[in-house]
Amino acid sequence: MSNNSLGIGVVGYGYWGPNLVRNFASNPSARVVCVSDLDPQRLADSRRLYPNLTTTCAYEDIIKNPEVDAVVIATPVHTHYELALAALKAGKHVLVEKPLASSADMARRLIDEADRRGLTLMVDHTFLYTPAIQKIRELLLKDELGQIYYYDSTRSSLGLFQRDVNVIWDLAVHDISIIHYILEEEPVAVSATGSCHVAGSPENMAHITLFFDSPCVAHVSVNWLSPIKVRQTFVGGSNKMIVYDDLEPTEKIKVYDKGITLNGTTEDAKEFRIGYRAGDMWAPHISTKEALQTEVEHFIDCACNGTKPISNGISALRVIEVLEAASRSIAQQGRPIVLKAPQQIWKRARATA
């Protein structure tokens, strides 16, 4: 690390790359050295905003650049593995856009490479760094909700079809990473269904159920073909329940002091109305700090100090294992797939986290 600041090389300046560059550029502990992209027009765009930037069409220029301490990869999913591996082999810390790689095997090889070299490998699961998800995790850690009954999320909108991954690798990946982060429990099986409405395109609509050893169940609904944008998550517990709407400008999280009470004595032949509590609703104030700013600070800290990232390789691998299992289930119209938790790696992750 030269000049007391982390030298950053960014590969890919398409949809997400400019956000990464902007956040690294405004962080005083980092310095964006170089940007690469296959499209010269995008590189010209980047130079207009950051005149001191070196740009290149060859990502090798970044990986070989001795001023680059860390490589940030914001390219299509199918290129993640090759680029990240090359960067690690060149001794660079790596931050990869989600998902970490196209397969669990590839993810494992990246984890091994980073571990062997003592380098930071982090995946850009941006939502983990949003004030909203951090608040929800805080509420769950404080046991505000009681026993968690379910996580139920809908993430849909119109128009941004991906070419190399289906809708679960693009959208459900957010929820899988959130579920792991806030529930701190590993799913044991997954059932998923999906469908494709555009010939030659991957699935654009899917529904995933995750089973756990606990009574908790998680469901994720994703759709690239919705007339309106929806980003809504329900978390139900025995004491309280959360409705999290990421499209709300200010009151993103609403905590409902509602639930059921069991009334075992009713003799009603038709139905027993389980009693329900209906108390106050409370919307905690949520910081408006940009998630990517927090994430970039965290990555720099991890790279400089050797701390294990929150969204480390192992947690990225866990997400990919679920995505792979869900894809297999989709191909079999919902047949449940047992997730064989790779015990060795998990244990290592726990030990070092």
Place this chain on the structure above:
Amino acid sequence: MSNNSLGIGVVGYGYWGPNLVRNFASNPSARVVCVSDLDPQRLADSRRLYPNLTTTCAYEDIIKNPEVDAVVIATPVHTHYELALAALKAGKHVLVEKPLASSADMARRLIDEADRRGLTLMVDHTFLYTPAIQKIRELLLKDELGQIYYYDSTRSSLGLFQRDVNVIWDLAVHDISIIHYILEEEPVAVSATGSCHVAGSPENMAHITLFFDSPCVAHVSVNWLSPIKVRQTFVGGSNKMIVYDDLEPTEKIKVYDKGITLNGTTEDAKEFRIGYRAGDMWAPHISTKEALQTEVEHFIDCACNGTKPISNGISALRVIEVLEAASRSIAQQGRPIVLKAPQQIWKRARATA
């Protein structure tokens, strides 16, 4: 039929019965003769509102009453079969609260009994008679949406647990009947997951995917343990898409002139942004006529004139077959269940509908 009006006997005066009595009582072609319930207090309530009513704790009094031309059954699900069968055997037309019976076998026996005696057998799938669903069906029949891609519905709220049926028999039954009615296509397989969070209670949360021979897919999410009430349905087509929110007081249906256009020439390595059309939104005026009023008129017409009801025994059976298959899938964590369409009965239904 005496006095030029249909004599009605109502069995069950709990949650839904009063609505049925009120609508039959205000229909000039019907006359509520008698109400039965096991709870004397409820009967007293009914007499307070309708002083000319005969009440009884014994449903046999209704079935034997020669002034009763038609029996309306609003009792717990597990009693439907026995009560409906007794009424049919006594020569009465029958309207049964949804679902028609606890099993497909029972439903088939009721259909046979009604057919043999030339009596009207109708199930109270109320939503089919709402102005909103009738408008959606009209839009689909006019091919306003183009090819139908999906039906995706969420139906959740807090507190009304049923004792003898799980949440899909209570809530998803609405969507299954709606799907059959508006899509006019039979699902060929179902995958469903569900969970129970109250010991000794049936499943209170479930997610169902229905597969069709066409590219259409249907998904239904139901939950008795949601902090807020949700009644929202998306219907996506190749030309337009509908968002139907039954909780909206006036603009229940919104039709979006939105969709995707394929742009095959892009060379973008990262993603191909399928083009999307974003046109006007349109909320057709929806009548505020109470669905049950329409349904009661329809039942009276069918009973008096021998017309086949929209929600006839066969369509009720189709719904139950899906519910049974979904329940089997839930027990196997989402394993898909093939729906063997009972061809003979279907054909008969088609022929007579």
Place this chain on the structure above:
Amino acid sequence: MSNNSLGIGVVGYGYWGPNLVRNFASNPSARVVCVSDLDPQRLADSRRLYPNLTTTCAYEDIIKNPEVDAVVIATPVHTHYELALAALKAGKHVLVEKPLASSADMARRLIDEADRRGLTLMVDHTFLYTPAIQKIRELLLKDELGQIYYYDSTRSSLGLFQRDVNVIWDLAVHDISIIHYILEEEPVAVSATGSCHVAGSPENMAHITLFFDSPCVAHVSVNWLSPIKVRQTFVGGSNKMIVYDDLEPTEKIKVYDKGITLNGTTEDAKEFRIGYRAGDMWAPHISTKEALQTEVEHFIDCACNGTKPISNGISALRVIEVLEAASRSIAQQGRPIVLKAPQQIWKRARATA
């Protein structure tokens, strides 16, 4: 009072009368003896629901009926004075639909008559008995909001034009009574503007500003010609602010822990951004008890025990004085009208309240 229950006679069975009858009928301390209306069809409707009811087209039958202890008046505004006066003179307690009378003079004469005879005179300012307004009053009494800066309310919808009163006597009357009730401060002047868009009809749209001795200001916007229904009130204080939306099914009141903090040291030539606090939002659970049920209980209690009603004659008079002043201001395009608080009467009201 015969039979240990208050005998009730209801004059007027149009839009609001049935709600009054229903609530008195279900109160065990009252007994609806008789209903009058000029329209025989309405009387038939009432008999259908309440077969033991006596009905008449002549309100004198009610006033003369010795079984009637209290007369409830739900007729057009211009008839309130005459009917209420006759009832009081016959020794009956009186509950009158809002507003109490067509003019402050008439209201004063009714107050005097009731006082002289020791009878209860109450006006049906229903909103004062809603759980939402009672909660807001409670929050203000506990000084949760700090110094009150403003009350700003919008009340609009489409279609229910009144013939004998304009929109402020129909809709703003609610807000004026609420303002008096929750602020406990009398306005000292009023400026109002209004307009009429239907020839020969009274004003259908109006905006009223009320000035107080304190820095508080109140504004009320009412409209009979709005495409959508709005019932929204903002109450701003130095510590917290309330948004009350009466159309919300459950979270009617939201309390925002927001406000400004003064930052006097800024030297910015363009603007000084007064600092602002943005804290949590909180929606207290609101009971779903029907306001009219609470009001009817209160009226019965006042009539039986001689308690002063919350919405007594004096508070009704205060509302009418504001309505009259607002009407005068409307006629002069907003010219402010000073409200001469009738000191004697006020003092009496305070002394006895």
Place this chain on the structure above:
Amino acid sequence: MSNNSLGIGVVGYGYWGPNLVRNFASNPSARVVCVSDLDPQRLADSRRLYPNLTTTCAYEDIIKNPEVDAVVIATPVHTHYELALAALKAGKHVLVEKPLASSADMARRLIDEADRRGLTLMVDHTFLYTPAIQKIRELLLKDELGQIYYYDSTRSSLGLFQRDVNVIWDLAVHDISIIHYILEEEPVAVSATGSCHVAGSPENMAHITLFFDSPCVAHVSVNWLSPIKVRQTFVGGSNKMIVYDDLEPTEKIKVYDKGITLNGTTEDAKEFRIGYRAGDMWAPHISTKEALQTEVEHFIDCACNGTKPISNGISALRVIEVLEAASRSIAQQGRPIVLKAPQQIWKRARATA
């Protein structure tokens, strides 16, 4: 104009200036030459984004710069007149942030100076260039709404107090300019009330009624001390009505095919329910083009070709005259102020527009 592009100098780089610089910088027909601000930090910010920019703390450097063809002023309101006059005298076209000046007299002098020199004088009434307002104007021009009954707008939020102007000069100025633009009718009188809740600060809350010769009435409610942001405008007509919510991300404008029909024959003693039509609602697709981009294109076109701007000096003057009259009315608690339309200037405006 050198280099076939309009040389732009921007005075003021605070809240709004950066948006102006960004839009001029991205317009191929313009070239931002120089930016001035009293705050060196802001100038450093501007240079970081636009490294080729000249910056200065002295606005005279801009006005004297021969490469500057047009001066864009984004400074506090009380400085507008002096800066704009100096720029015009130096032969520059001028675009001034709203409002044009602190008084109508100043505005008139600027108009005269620009006219005398044949220079473009334009005010940044940004809303006139939003796709939403242009769509509303289009609907009114096509007579979609029938006779216009009212314009009723609420514009409120928390926290951005201005030092040199009150809330009507800051927020209501938008509505006044919109009203003039879409109604194409001049108000004949104004009544306004306002209040100040921060000692030493201008009014932070106000309500304005504008009267017209036609039956149309306009009302504007503005508030700097609201717990939630509101940007909602109702436009009511005899045939249709519009609800325009600027905070909606996509469906900003909803057109309701609703209204009243007169039913003169009713004999109801209580009320005559004027009949009402309740038809479809329609939300026309609105372009997402940034208003400031359209405005900047228009300014460049006017400066280069001598076209009269939509938001020209005369229309800016009309707005200020209303603001001045409203301020006078506020000082007198709502007393109506007659607007003497300055006939000569109006006629000239009409002739040249």
